Amino acid sequence: MNAVVFDQFGPPEQVLQYREVPEPIPARGEVKVRMLASPINPSDLLYVAGHYGLKPKTFPTTPGFEGVGIVVANGGGLIGRLRMGKRVAVLNDRQGNWSEFTVASAKQVIPVPADIPDDQAASFFVNPATAIALTERVLKVPAGAWLLQSAAGSALGKMIVALGKHRGFRTLNVVRRPEQIEALKKLGADEVILEKDGIENQVRKITNNVGVKYAIDPVGGTTGTQVVRSLADGGVCLLYGLLSGEPVSVDPRLLITGSKSVQGFWLADHMKSIGLVKKLQLIREVRGLIQAGVLRSETGITYPLERIGDAVREAATPGKSGKVLLRIGN
Numbered sequence: 517m518n519a520v521v522f523d524q525f526g527p528p529e530q531v532l533q534y535r536e537v538p539e540p541i542p543a544r545g546e547v548k549v550r551m552l553a554s555p556i557n558p559s560d561l562l563y564v565a566g567h568y569g570l571k572p573k574t575f576p577t578t579p580g581f582e583g584v585g586i587v588v589a590n591g592g593g594l595i596g597r598l599r600m601g602k603r604v605a606v607l608n609d610r611q612g613n614w615s616e617f618t619v620a621s622a623k624q625v626i627p628v629p630a631d632i633p634d635d636q637a638a639s640f641f642v643n644p645a646t647a648i649a650l651t652e653r654v655l656k657v658p659a660g661a662w663l664l665q666s667a668a669g670s671a672l673g674k675m676i677v678a679l680g681k682h683r684g685f686r687t688l689n690v691v692r693r694p695e696q697i698e699a700l701k702k703l704g705a706d707e708v709i710l711e712k713d714g715i716e717n718q719v720r721k722i723t724n725n726v727g728v729k730y731a732i733d734p735v736g737g738t739t740g741t742q743v744v745r746s747l748a749d750g751g752v753c754l755l756y757g758l759l760s761g762e763p764v765s766v767d768p769r770l771l772i773t774g775s776k777s778v779q780g781f782w783l784a785d786h787m788k789s790i791g792l793v794k795k796l797q798l799i800r801e802v803r804g805l806i807q808a809g810v811l812r813s814e815t816g817i818t819y820p821l822e823r824i825g826d827a828v829r830e831a832a833t834p835g836k837s838g839k840v841l842l843r844i845g846n
């Protein structure tokens with residue numbers, strides 16, 4: 517079979533290759549999936565560059581943490597047998613999904629209802645579950661409260677705007693391009709501000725000089741620093757990405773006065789920290805909100821696997837239109 521692989525860490529457009537590799541064989545508790553589509557997420561690009569929290573156990577290795585496919589074989593075990601022939605969302609931290617076939621733990625594949633098309637099913641879990649976990653499970657943003665978020669024009673940022681409108685919390689959104697303002701307002705954003713005009717001063721103005729109790733930042737650097745500086749007394753900011761590649765810098769006095777806090781959030785750790793019942797509840801909530809059209813992933817340009825170089829270049833291009841998708845099979 518053919519797959520995208522890399523033999524060493526480096527810039528994705530330089531180190532990723534499309535080539536023939538042996539077909540994977542599922543072990544007990546695993547399933548083999550014929551892949552249909554997989555998105556290119558920022559986490560995939562960080563993984564290939566060697567800057568992600570997870571590292572490959574061996575090289576060559578195949579990237580691609582999520583995607584959608586059909587279960588075509590299983591290595592034994594009840595869950596694997598039950599999944600046979602099903603179209604599933606594949607959450608893969610073992611083999612990588614940018615491949616004609618992949619293997620994953622049977623517990624990490626989620627059957628997807630027929631009314632969710634492949635492009636949405638490919639991004640079924642990571643961003644929707646993160647949007648819910650950040651706002652409802654960890655911060656527990658109450659209706660009416662402000663949630664400040666940077667990179668609000670990202671796929672995940674847009675889901676958070678839509679979730680705010682649905683649940684009743686107010687979103688104060690930071691974007692870096694003026695053309696993102698209208699699009700976010702249409703989705704139901706309460707306020708949209710431009711990063712270059714300064715975050716802290718605009719947040720203080722909108723909140724009558726109080727600041728916000730709830731904030732999330734996937735950018736870091738000066739953006740993340742200003743987001744943290746916009747916290748009200750007792751406020752909490754979750755850092756959940758590093759789009760700028762730069763550290764957040766905070767004067768301890770800022771956190772000490774008014775008991776503010778900054779925490780990290782990673783979906784993988786969140787999932788490990790909750791029991792089976794809560795995991796199933798989260799999956800049900802994700803499925804329901806996607807089916808209801810509340811959470812959607814906007815698909816940008818679609819590439820075949822063999823054009824991986826063009827695909828990762830497009831995924832890293834500022835101002836790209838929607839999530840870049842790898843179309844793998846039919």
Ligand SMILES: NC(=O)c1ccc[n+]([C@@H]2O[C@H](COP(=O)([O-])OP(=O)(O)OC[C@H]3O[C@@H](n4cnc5c(N)ncnc54)[C@H](OP(=O)(O)O)[C@@H]3O)[C@@H](O)[C@H]2O)c1
Pocket residue numbers: 556557558559642643646667669670671672673692693734735739756757758759760781782783784833834835836839
């Ligand atoms: N911690 C977790 O568990 C977790 C889970 C899911 C996602 N994430 C993180 O969430 C973030 C968004 O993911 P996604 O899938 O929604 O991304 P995405 O839409 O595929 O693309 C990245 C977005 O971030 C913006 N961006 C990139 N660099 C930026 C910078 N330096 N300053 C401001 N904005 C910048 C881009 O803005 P333009 O449109 O202007 O180019 C683009 O909208 C990523 O950092 C990802 O790693 C974390």
